[in-house]
Amino acid sequence: MDNPVKIRVENLTFSYHQTPVFEHINLDFNAHAITAITGPSGRGKSTFLSLLNRLWESQPFAKMEGKVWILLDGQWVDIYGKTLSKPDLRRKVGMVFQTPNPLPMSIYKNMAFPLKLTGMTEKALVDAKITAALRQAFLWDEVKDRLHDSAFGLSGGQQQRLCIARALVSQPEILLLDEPTSSLDAGAASVIEDLLVRLKERCTLIVVSHYLDQVSRIADTALKLEARGFLPV
């Protein structure tokens, strides 16, 4: 793999209720590649993703040591340092969850939500960004005539693509996906897989997946989470 490194994890140790989950992990993730993380349930695959966007911090009794660096505009930034606020970090490092989690509002409002958080209100600009992100997520043609309908009216696969599009609207450089197809049927899952491969042009992707066949189809690199550390597959 010739791609440059995008994320560097240095000597990372994470514990929950004083029980270590990871110990002294050192890892590099390449830019514009899909890295798959596999491994048995309960080993902390999802937790590992949450270390990369600091989402674990709302959990009580959790503790982390070590450093996570990401390359932003040619500069290595410590995501736990003071230069990058959590909201800014999470706009750069988007996340998509196992079960689609649209907010209880219309498709349009779901898409506009991340922009509203930053105070962007100019309608033409918001509309342009929403359209672009929905196109990137292969969803535009399916929803363009019903943008103001509730997002819950979409099928599961469409909802998941909406969530991916919603993450893309902030133009993230890294996208974390936590078993993004596990609640979907084979057809919907395959659309998402194609989408992820296409998104490599724009982002660096880290995908947690249970399915080895899926990993072999889409991943450039695969890591297996074993007791407290990673092994290459």
Next chain:
Amino acid sequence: MNIRILGGCLRVFSWGAVLVLTGSVLMLLGYLLVKGVPSLGRDLIFGQVDVLDAVLLKKRVFDGLFPAIAGTLSVVVLSVGLAIPVGVCAGIYMSEFATVFQQRVFGLMFDILAGIPSIVIGLFGFSGAIFIHKYISKDFRPCLAVSVVALAFLVLPYITRTTQAALQGLGDQTRQAALALGATRVQNIFYVLLPRSVSGILSGIILAIGRCAEDTAVIMLTGVVATAGIPGSLLGSYEALPFYIYYISSQYTDAAELMSGYGAAIILLGVCAVLFFLAFLIKRHVAGPAGPARGRFHG
């Protein structure tokens, strides 16, 4: 075998409990309607005064329940209005900002507050009024404002606890959705968590409305009187339906007066029903038209 018998007994007992509960509600309502409906009418509320004159406050109603209805409505709206911002904010703090230790300490405080008998809260309000009368202003005496503050204290724990429970009941999926999109903690609370908890918070508010409307002990000590007319100021006395029911039933001179007490009880229920309905409308409006998340998904 024993377990089967036990299961059967539990089932019969549960059925019995549900029947007793339903039966009690129906009996209570039925009794109230049978006793109270004959006295219901224009005269019960407005006495001899013309309805329009009374509502437009042109003439004072002396022999009807209109001032008591107005008094009860004012006391409920003002005290719940005072308790909502404080209670909801305290609930947000408990759920979103407090450490586990703080939750335990403050939770205990709220539970103690919830357990204080209303007569004690009334006494506290009364003492407060005396204090102000003695040290701040000689003109101050038990009045609508004192009742409102005391009742707000009475219902604060309901609102705080239901807000806290509603917020804490939201799953990680809901909590993390906006955070992962770059929302700050405060944005997450106002854009996602609170709107998703509205129905829980509203159930606390409905409890609070009921509690304020029915309470007699607090208002007896803090400003309610038998005849005061429409409440004109926060610093004046007022009338209230539960107090009217209380003194009619303890001091009635003939059957007709007692019947008017039953009529007042029906009106009190009606006032509560209207307030609950308003709360329900607000809930529908705030929660928005989008349906709840579905459990299962398919492509």
